[in-house]
Amino acid sequence: MEKNIHMPKLRPEMKSGVLCAWLKEEGETVSAGEPLFEIETDKVVNQIEATQSGVLKKQLVEEGDTVAVDEAVAVLEAE
Amino acid sequence: MLTVENLSLDPFYNQAFEEFVYQTFTEDDVFLLWRNRPAVVVGRYQNICREVHAADLLRRGIPVVRRMTGGGTVYHDPGNLNYTCITQTGGQLDYDAVLAPVITALQALGVPARKDRVCDIAIGDRKISGSAQRLVKGRLLHHGTLLFSSDLAMLDKITTHRKNDGFQSKGTPSAICAVTNIRDHLAGPMTLEQFQAGLLEQMVPAGGRRLTLTMEQEAQVRRLRDEKYRTWEWTWGKTPPFTYEKTGVFAGEPIRIAYGAKGGLVSGAAVDCPALDGALAAELLNGARLEPEGFAAICRRLAGDRAEELLDLLM
Numbered sequence: 001m002e003k004n005i006h007m008p009k010l011r012p013e014m015k016s017g018v019l020c021a022w023l024k025e026e027g028e029t030v031s032a033g034e035p036l037f038e039i040e041t042d043k044v045v046n047q048i049e050a051t052q053s054g055v056l057k058k059q060l061v062e063e064g065d066t067v068a069v070d071e072a073v074a075v076l077e078a079e
Numbered sequence: 080m081l082t083v084e085n086l087s088l089d090p091f092y093n094q095a096f097e098e099f100v101y102q103t104f105t106e107d108d109v110f111l112l113w114r115n116r117p118a119v120v121v122g123r124y125q126n127i128c129r130e131v132h133a134a135d136l137l138r139r140g141i142p143v144v145r146r147m148t149g150g151g152t153v154y155h156d157p158g159n160l161n162y163t164c165i166t167q168t169g170g171q172l173d174y175d176a177v178l179a180p181v182i183t184a185l186q187a188l189g190v191p192a193r194k195d196r197v198c199d200i201a202i203g204d205r206k207i208s209g210s211a212q213r214l215v216k217g218r219l220l221h222h223g224t225l226l227f228s229s230d231l232a233m234l235d236k237i238t239t240h241r242k243n244d245g246f247q248s249k250g251t252p253s254a255i256c257a258v259t260n261i262r263d264h265l266a267g268p269m270t271l272e273q274f275q276a277g278l279l280e281q282m283v284p285a286g287g288r289r290l291t292l293t294m295e296q297e298a299q300v301r302r303l304r305d306e307k308y309r310t311w312e313w314t315w316g317k318t319p320p321f322t323y324e325k326t327g328v329f330a331g332e333p334i335r336i337a338y339g340a341k342g343g344l345v346s347g348a349a350v351d352c353p354a355l356d357g358a359l360a361a362e363l364l365n366g367a368r369l370e371p372e373g374f375a376a377i378c379r380r381l382a383g384d385r386a387e388e389l390l391d392l393l394m
Contacts, residue, residue, distance in 0.1 A: 010214075011172045018251070020124035020149075020319075035215075038123070040251060042197055043150030044172055044212040045123045064124075064249030064319050 002057065004072040007039065010046060016068045017041040024056045030076065037073065054078040080108045081288035082279060088157060090118035090144045095304035097163055098147060099296070101213075101220050104165070110282045111163040112275055115155040119143045119237060122150045122211065126248040126318055128369070132241035134390045137371040141237070145314045148222065150211035151253030154237050158228035158260070160275055162282075168219045172212070174198040177221040181208075184281035185225075188274065190261050198223075205259035225278075227271050228262045243394070248321030315370045316343040327392050330354040330385055336392055343369045355381055355389075369394075 007017055017039040024036055030050045039046050058075040061067055081104065085096050093113050100109055119141060121127050127143055130152040136143060155161070164177050178194055185192040185200070192208075195201035200208035200223070210223030239255050262269065269277075283289065292300065307313050322339040334352035338345050348364035350357050363377045374393055378386035 014172075018124065018249075020250075021317075040122075040124050040149040042172070042174075043122070043148070043210070044214060045147065045149040046172075046213075047215040049216065 001078050003052065003054075003076045003078050005036065005050075005074040005076055006070050006072055007067040008046075008048060009069045010041060010044070014041055014069055016066050017046075018066050019061050019063060019073055020045065021063055022059055023047075026056055026059055028056050030054060030056055039067075050076065052076065052078045080110055080283050081290060082110050082112070082283045083290045083292060085111060085113045088114055088116040089304075090115040090120065090142060090155065091304045091308040092300060093161075094120075094144055094146055094308045095300045096292075097220070097222065098307075099292075099300045099303055100163075101165055101218070103296070105218065107288075108167075109163070109165040110279075111161075111165075112279055113161050113163070114157050114159065115161070117141050117154075117156045117233075119152060120155055121145050121152045122251050122253075123147055123213075123317070124149065124251050124319060125152060125253070126246055126250045126321055127152075127315070128318075128323075128394050129243055129246040129248055129250070129321070130253050131237060132243065132391075133371040133394055134375070134387075135241060136237070137375065138387075143314060144308060145317060146211070146222075148211035148213045148220065149251060150209070151251065152238055153209060153224055154229075154234040155224070156229050156233070158226070158230065158271065160225040160227050160271065160278070161222060162225060162278070163220065163222040165218065165220050168214065168217055172214065172219075174210070174212075174221075177212075177219070178210070180282065181223070184278055185261075187281050188269075188277045189265055189267075191264060199256070200225075202259055202261070202264045204257065206256040207259060207261050209256075226258055226260050227274055228260050231258060231260065234258065245323050245325040246321050247323070248319055250319035250321075311343070311368060311370060315368065318343045318369060322347075323394075325392055329389060329392060330382075334392060338364055340369050345369060350381075 020040045021038040032053045055077045057077045198210045208223045213220045320341045324337045326335045332354045338348040345367045348361045350360035378389040382389040
Protein backbone atom coordinates (compact mmCIF):
# COMPACT_ATOMS: atom_id res chain seq x y z
CA MET A 1 0.00 0.00 0.00
CA GLU A 2 1.32 3.44 -0.91
CA LYS A 3 1.63 5.94 1.91
CA ASN A 4 2.66 9.59 1.84
CA ILE A 5 5.30 10.79 4.29
CA HIS A 6 4.77 14.37 5.43
CA MET A 7 6.82 17.29 6.74
CA PRO A 8 6.46 17.01 10.52
CA LYS A 9 5.59 19.91 12.83
CA LEU A 10 8.32 20.12 15.47
CA ARG A 11 7.40 23.35 17.22
CA PRO A 12 3.97 24.93 17.68
CA GLU A 13 5.16 27.96 15.66
CA MET A 14 6.71 25.89 12.85
CA LYS A 15 5.21 26.67 9.42
CA SER A 16 7.71 24.95 7.14
CA GLY A 17 11.07 23.19 7.08
CA VAL A 18 13.89 22.76 4.58
CA LEU A 19 14.52 19.21 3.48
CA CYS A 20 18.30 19.41 3.60
CA ALA A 21 19.34 15.80 2.94
CA TRP A 22 17.87 12.58 1.68
CA LEU A 23 19.33 9.64 3.59
CA LYS A 24 17.60 7.01 1.38
CA GLU A 25 17.43 6.92 -2.41
CA GLU A 26 14.36 6.06 -4.48
CA GLY A 27 13.95 2.29 -4.70
CA GLU A 28 15.80 1.62 -1.45
CA THR A 29 14.32 -0.62 1.21
CA VAL A 30 13.59 1.11 4.51
CA SER A 31 12.99 -0.49 7.91
CA ALA A 32 10.84 1.17 10.55
CA GLY A 33 13.10 3.36 12.71
CA GLU A 34 15.72 3.86 10.01
CA PRO A 35 16.67 7.45 9.10
CA LEU A 36 14.91 8.71 5.94
CA PHE A 37 15.80 12.39 5.62
CA GLU A 38 17.01 15.45 7.50
CA ILE A 39 15.13 18.71 7.82
CA GLU A 40 16.28 22.08 9.11
CA THR A 41 14.09 24.62 10.86
CA ASP A 42 15.13 27.41 13.25
CA LYS A 43 18.78 26.28 13.32
CA VAL A 44 17.80 22.73 14.25
CA VAL A 45 18.68 19.78 12.05
CA ASN A 46 16.25 16.95 12.69
CA GLN A 47 16.74 13.44 11.50
CA ILE A 48 13.40 11.95 10.51
CA GLU A 49 12.99 8.19 10.72
CA ALA A 50 10.58 5.90 8.90
CA THR A 51 7.62 4.87 11.04
CA GLN A 52 6.90 1.89 8.78
CA SER A 53 8.98 -0.57 6.76
CA GLY A 54 8.76 -0.61 2.96
CA VAL A 55 10.38 0.75 -0.17
CA LEU A 56 10.98 4.47 -0.73
CA LYS A 57 9.05 4.74 -3.98
CA LYS A 58 9.36 8.43 -4.74
CA GLN A 59 11.09 11.52 -3.38
CA LEU A 60 8.57 14.31 -4.01
CA VAL A 61 10.94 17.17 -3.16
CA GLU A 62 14.59 17.94 -3.84
CA GLU A 63 17.29 18.62 -1.29
CA GLY A 64 17.09 22.29 -0.40
CA ASP A 65 13.35 22.65 -0.98
CA THR A 66 11.27 24.46 1.61
CA VAL A 67 8.22 22.37 2.43
CA ALA A 68 5.12 23.44 4.39
CA VAL A 69 4.17 21.45 7.49
CA ASP A 70 1.99 18.44 6.61
CA GLU A 71 2.87 18.61 2.90
CA ALA A 72 3.97 15.27 1.41
CA VAL A 73 7.72 14.82 0.85
CA ALA A 74 7.87 11.16 -0.15
CA VAL A 75 5.84 8.12 -1.12
CA LEU A 76 6.53 4.86 0.72
CA GLU A 77 5.34 1.50 -0.61
CA ALA A 78 4.58 -0.04 2.77
CA GLU A 79 5.15 -3.75 3.39
CA MET B 80 24.36 15.36 34.63
CA LEU B 81 27.83 14.36 33.54
CA THR B 82 30.65 16.15 31.81
CA VAL B 83 33.52 14.83 29.72
CA GLU B 84 36.74 16.81 29.71
CA ASN B 85 38.07 17.91 26.32
CA LEU B 86 41.30 19.92 26.29
CA SER B 87 41.85 19.74 22.52
CA LEU B 88 41.86 22.95 20.48
CA ASP B 89 41.62 21.04 17.15
CA PRO B 90 38.32 22.15 15.54
CA PHE B 91 37.94 18.90 13.56
CA TYR B 92 38.67 16.72 16.59
CA ASN B 93 36.23 18.73 18.68
CA GLN B 94 33.34 18.20 16.25
CA ALA B 95 34.12 14.48 16.28
CA PHE B 96 34.41 14.51 20.10
CA GLU B 97 30.96 16.02 20.41
CA GLU B 98 29.41 13.54 17.98
CA PHE B 99 31.13 10.63 19.76
CA VAL B 100 29.79 11.74 23.14
CA TYR B 101 26.30 12.25 21.59
CA GLN B 102 26.30 8.67 20.33
CA THR B 103 28.07 7.03 23.29
CA PHE B 104 26.67 8.54 26.51
CA THR B 105 23.02 7.94 25.65
CA GLU B 106 21.67 7.40 29.17
CA ASP B 107 22.63 10.70 30.82
CA ASP B 108 22.27 14.43 30.38
CA VAL B 109 25.66 15.71 29.27
CA PHE B 110 27.29 19.14 29.50
CA LEU B 111 30.56 19.87 27.67
CA LEU B 112 32.87 22.87 27.52
CA TRP B 113 35.47 23.17 24.77
CA ARG B 114 37.44 25.65 22.69
CA ASN B 115 38.85 25.79 19.17
CA ARG B 116 41.93 27.41 17.75
CA PRO B 117 40.94 29.93 15.01
CA ALA B 118 38.43 28.26 12.68
CA VAL B 119 35.26 28.99 10.75
CA VAL B 120 32.44 26.63 11.69
CA VAL B 121 29.50 26.41 9.26
CA GLY B 122 26.02 24.91 9.60
CA ARG B 123 25.05 21.49 8.28
CA TYR B 124 23.36 22.91 5.20
CA GLN B 125 25.30 26.03 4.30
CA ASN B 126 27.16 27.16 1.21
CA ILE B 127 30.62 27.97 2.60
CA CYS B 128 31.58 30.16 -0.37
CA ARG B 129 28.52 32.36 0.05
CA GLU B 130 29.22 32.92 3.77
CA VAL B 131 32.96 33.47 3.84
CA HIS B 132 35.84 34.17 1.45
CA ALA B 133 37.28 30.67 1.22
CA ALA B 134 40.45 31.75 -0.62
CA ASP B 135 41.12 34.43 2.00
CA LEU B 136 40.78 31.84 4.79
CA LEU B 137 43.17 29.53 2.95
CA ARG B 138 45.77 32.34 2.86
CA ARG B 139 45.26 33.03 6.56
CA GLY B 140 45.54 29.31 7.39
CA ILE B 141 42.09 29.28 9.01
CA PRO B 142 40.28 25.96 8.42
CA VAL B 143 36.58 25.60 7.63
CA VAL B 144 34.69 22.92 9.57
CA ARG B 145 31.13 21.77 8.87
CA ARG B 146 29.10 20.84 11.95
CA MET B 147 26.12 18.48 12.20
CA THR B 148 23.67 21.08 13.54
CA GLY B 149 21.69 23.71 11.66
CA GLY B 150 22.11 27.45 11.61
CA GLY B 151 24.75 29.87 10.40
CA THR B 152 28.47 30.53 10.21
CA VAL B 153 30.53 31.36 13.28
CA TYR B 154 34.17 32.30 13.82
CA HIS B 155 35.87 30.51 16.73
CA ASP B 156 39.12 31.33 18.46
CA PRO B 157 40.51 30.37 21.89
CA GLY B 158 38.78 33.43 23.41
CA ASN B 159 35.43 31.83 22.60
CA LEU B 160 34.13 29.12 24.96
CA ASN B 161 31.74 26.58 23.44
CA TYR B 162 29.22 24.63 25.47
CA THR B 163 27.19 21.56 24.53
CA CYS B 164 24.05 20.27 26.27
CA ILE B 165 22.78 16.80 25.38
CA THR B 166 19.43 15.75 26.77
CA GLN B 167 16.29 13.73 26.10
CA THR B 168 13.22 15.54 24.72
CA GLY B 169 9.63 14.61 24.05
CA GLY B 170 10.20 15.33 20.36
CA GLN B 171 9.06 18.95 20.42
CA LEU B 172 11.78 21.54 20.01
CA ASP B 173 12.32 24.03 22.79
CA TYR B 174 15.32 26.35 22.95
CA ASP B 175 14.26 27.95 26.21
CA ALA B 176 14.46 24.70 28.17
CA VAL B 177 18.19 24.50 27.33
CA LEU B 178 19.00 28.21 27.34
CA ALA B 179 17.38 29.09 30.68
CA PRO B 180 19.85 27.11 32.88
CA VAL B 181 22.81 28.48 30.89
CA ILE B 182 21.58 32.06 31.32
CA THR B 183 21.01 31.46 35.05
CA ALA B 184 24.55 30.08 35.36
CA LEU B 185 25.98 33.10 33.52
CA GLN B 186 24.09 35.49 35.79
CA ALA B 187 25.44 33.66 38.86
CA LEU B 188 28.94 34.38 37.52
CA GLY B 189 28.12 38.09 37.25
CA VAL B 190 27.35 38.18 33.52
CA PRO B 191 24.29 40.40 32.83
CA ALA B 192 23.01 37.91 30.25
CA ARG B 193 19.52 37.74 28.77
CA LYS B 194 17.83 35.71 26.06
CA ASP B 195 17.52 37.37 22.67
CA ARG B 196 15.76 36.37 19.42
CA VAL B 197 15.06 32.62 18.97
CA CYS B 198 18.20 31.15 20.49
CA ASP B 199 20.75 33.89 21.18
CA ILE B 200 22.10 35.18 24.48
CA ALA B 201 22.87 38.90 24.66
CA ILE B 202 24.22 41.57 26.97
CA GLY B 203 22.15 44.67 26.27
CA ASP B 204 21.50 44.47 22.55
CA ARG B 205 24.81 42.82 21.70
CA LYS B 206 25.06 39.10 21.13
CA ILE B 207 27.46 37.00 23.23
CA SER B 208 26.13 33.58 22.22
CA GLY B 209 24.47 31.88 19.28
CA SER B 210 23.26 28.31 19.32
CA ALA B 211 22.09 25.47 17.11
CA GLN B 212 20.68 21.99 17.61
CA ARG B 213 20.42 18.50 16.25
CA LEU B 214 17.61 16.11 17.13
CA VAL B 215 17.78 12.36 16.45
CA LYS B 216 15.18 10.00 17.88
CA GLY B 217 14.26 12.36 20.71
CA ARG B 218 17.90 12.89 21.76
CA LEU B 219 18.72 16.59 21.55
CA LEU B 220 22.17 18.06 21.09
CA HIS B 221 22.28 21.80 21.68
CA HIS B 222 25.52 23.75 21.41
CA GLY B 223 26.43 27.39 21.54
CA THR B 224 29.28 29.85 21.51
CA LEU B 225 30.21 32.17 24.40
CA LEU B 226 32.32 35.12 23.33
CA PHE B 227 34.57 35.79 26.31
CA SER B 228 37.69 37.45 24.94
CA SER B 229 37.54 36.73 21.20
CA ASP B 230 39.24 38.79 18.51
CA LEU B 231 36.04 40.60 17.45
CA ALA B 232 37.81 42.56 14.71
CA MET B 233 38.85 39.27 13.07
CA LEU B 234 35.38 37.80 13.63
CA ASP B 235 33.83 40.80 11.90
CA LYS B 236 36.31 40.73 9.02
CA ILE B 237 35.73 37.04 8.34
CA THR B 238 32.01 36.58 8.91
CA THR B 239 30.47 39.87 7.82
CA HIS B 240 32.66 41.62 5.28
CA ARG B 241 33.43 38.86 2.85
CA LYS B 242 29.97 37.66 1.80
CA ASN B 243 29.99 36.69 -1.86
CA ASP B 244 26.97 37.91 -3.81
CA GLY B 245 27.78 35.83 -6.92
CA PHE B 246 26.07 32.72 -5.56
CA GLN B 247 22.51 31.75 -6.35
CA SER B 248 22.20 28.97 -3.85
CA LYS B 249 19.90 26.94 -1.72
CA GLY B 250 20.96 26.47 1.87
CA THR B 251 20.77 28.35 5.13
CA PRO B 252 21.95 31.98 5.16
CA SER B 253 23.68 33.39 8.26
CA ALA B 254 22.37 36.26 10.36
CA ILE B 255 24.68 39.20 11.00
CA CYS B 256 24.54 40.55 14.56
CA ALA B 257 26.39 43.10 16.66
CA VAL B 258 28.52 41.19 19.17
CA THR B 259 30.43 41.84 22.38
CA ASN B 260 32.85 40.00 24.70
CA ILE B 261 31.64 38.85 28.14
CA ARG B 262 34.91 39.96 29.77
CA ASP B 263 34.10 43.60 29.03
CA HIS B 264 30.89 43.45 31.09
CA LEU B 265 32.15 41.95 34.34
CA ALA B 266 32.47 43.84 37.62
CA GLY B 267 35.98 42.54 38.27
CA PRO B 268 38.84 40.81 36.46
CA MET B 269 38.29 37.19 35.44
CA THR B 270 40.36 34.92 33.21
CA LEU B 271 38.79 32.61 30.65
CA GLU B 272 40.02 29.66 32.74
CA GLN B 273 38.18 31.03 35.80
CA PHE B 274 35.07 31.64 33.71
CA GLN B 275 35.19 28.08 32.31
CA ALA B 276 35.68 26.54 35.78
CA GLY B 277 32.88 28.67 37.21
CA LEU B 278 30.44 27.78 34.45
CA LEU B 279 31.20 24.07 34.83
CA GLU B 280 30.64 24.34 38.59
CA GLN B 281 27.24 25.97 37.97
CA MET B 282 26.12 23.46 35.31
CA VAL B 283 27.60 20.27 36.78
CA PRO B 284 27.69 20.87 40.57
CA ALA B 285 29.66 18.68 42.97
CA GLY B 286 28.21 15.17 42.82
CA GLY B 287 27.90 15.24 39.02
CA ARG B 288 30.12 12.81 37.13
CA ARG B 289 33.28 14.24 35.58
CA LEU B 290 34.78 11.88 33.04
CA THR B 291 37.68 11.77 30.64
CA LEU B 292 37.73 9.54 27.57
CA THR B 293 39.80 6.38 27.65
CA MET B 294 42.71 6.12 25.20
CA GLU B 295 40.63 3.74 23.12
CA GLN B 296 37.72 6.20 23.02
CA GLU B 297 40.09 8.99 22.02
CA ALA B 298 41.30 6.81 19.15
CA GLN B 299 37.67 6.40 18.06
CA VAL B 300 37.21 10.17 18.11
CA ARG B 301 40.34 10.62 15.98
CA ARG B 302 39.00 8.03 13.53
CA LEU B 303 35.67 9.90 13.27
CA ARG B 304 37.61 13.14 12.78
CA ASP B 305 39.65 11.65 9.95
CA GLU B 306 36.84 9.71 8.28
CA LYS B 307 34.20 12.44 8.47
CA TYR B 308 35.06 15.94 9.65
CA ARG B 309 38.35 16.27 7.78
CA THR B 310 37.04 14.88 4.50
CA TRP B 311 36.18 16.84 1.37
CA GLU B 312 32.98 14.77 1.08
CA TRP B 313 31.63 16.19 4.36
CA THR B 314 32.95 19.75 4.29
CA TRP B 315 32.56 20.63 0.59
CA GLY B 316 30.60 17.70 -0.84
CA LYS B 317 27.61 18.64 1.37
CA THR B 318 27.39 22.10 -0.23
CA PRO B 319 23.83 22.80 -1.38
CA PRO B 320 23.43 23.00 -5.18
CA PHE B 321 24.21 26.47 -6.55
CA THR B 322 25.03 28.55 -9.59
CA TYR B 323 27.70 31.23 -9.53
CA GLU B 324 28.19 34.22 -11.76
CA LYS B 325 30.71 37.01 -11.39
CA THR B 326 31.83 39.84 -13.62
CA GLY B 327 34.85 42.03 -12.99
CA VAL B 328 38.31 42.93 -14.21
CA PHE B 329 41.23 40.51 -14.53
CA ALA B 330 44.67 41.66 -15.68
CA GLY B 331 43.08 44.89 -16.86
CA GLU B 332 40.57 43.08 -19.07
CA PRO B 333 36.85 42.46 -18.49
CA ILE B 334 36.08 38.98 -17.17
CA ARG B 335 32.88 36.98 -16.75
CA ILE B 336 32.91 33.72 -14.79
CA ALA B 337 29.99 31.31 -14.49
CA TYR B 338 29.65 27.79 -13.12
CA GLY B 339 27.38 25.61 -11.06
CA ALA B 340 27.94 22.77 -8.63
CA LYS B 341 25.93 19.90 -7.27
CA GLY B 342 27.31 17.64 -4.57
CA GLY B 343 30.35 19.92 -4.63
CA LEU B 344 31.28 18.98 -8.23
CA VAL B 345 31.60 21.80 -10.77
CA SER B 346 29.69 21.82 -14.07
CA GLY B 347 28.68 24.31 -16.76
CA ALA B 348 31.86 26.35 -16.32
CA ALA B 349 32.53 29.31 -18.61
CA VAL B 350 35.33 31.87 -18.30
CA ASP B 351 35.23 34.74 -20.78
CA CYS B 352 38.26 37.01 -20.65
CA PRO B 353 40.69 38.13 -23.39
CA ALA B 354 43.60 37.48 -21.01
CA LEU B 355 42.74 33.80 -20.41
CA ASP B 356 42.34 30.53 -22.33
CA GLY B 357 38.58 30.03 -21.92
CA ALA B 358 38.55 26.51 -23.37
CA LEU B 359 41.25 25.33 -20.97
CA ALA B 360 39.48 27.02 -18.06
CA ALA B 361 36.23 25.17 -18.84
CA GLU B 362 38.12 21.90 -19.22
CA LEU B 363 39.91 22.29 -15.87
CA LEU B 364 36.86 23.49 -13.96
CA ASN B 365 34.20 21.09 -15.19
CA GLY B 366 34.17 18.05 -12.93
CA ALA B 367 36.56 19.71 -10.47
CA ARG B 368 35.90 19.54 -6.75
CA LEU B 369 34.74 22.74 -5.14
CA GLU B 370 37.52 23.64 -2.69
CA PRO B 371 39.98 26.51 -2.39
CA GLU B 372 43.16 24.38 -2.71
CA GLY B 373 41.95 22.78 -5.96
CA PHE B 374 40.72 26.08 -7.35
CA ALA B 375 44.07 27.69 -6.49
CA ALA B 376 45.88 24.97 -8.47
CA ILE B 377 43.58 25.58 -11.47
CA CYS B 378 44.25 29.32 -11.24
CA ARG B 379 48.01 28.72 -11.22
CA ARG B 380 47.71 26.75 -14.46
CA LEU B 381 45.49 29.38 -16.08
CA ALA B 382 47.03 32.59 -14.82
CA GLY B 383 50.57 31.84 -13.58
CA ASP B 384 51.69 34.56 -11.21
CA ARG B 385 48.28 36.28 -11.39
CA ALA B 386 46.66 33.17 -9.86
CA GLU B 387 45.61 34.87 -6.62
CA GLU B 388 43.87 37.66 -8.53
CA LEU B 389 41.91 35.07 -10.52
CA LEU B 390 41.12 32.98 -7.43
CA ASP B 391 39.48 35.99 -5.78
CA LEU B 392 37.07 36.19 -8.72
CA LEU B 393 36.47 32.46 -8.97
CA MET B 394 35.08 31.85 -5.45
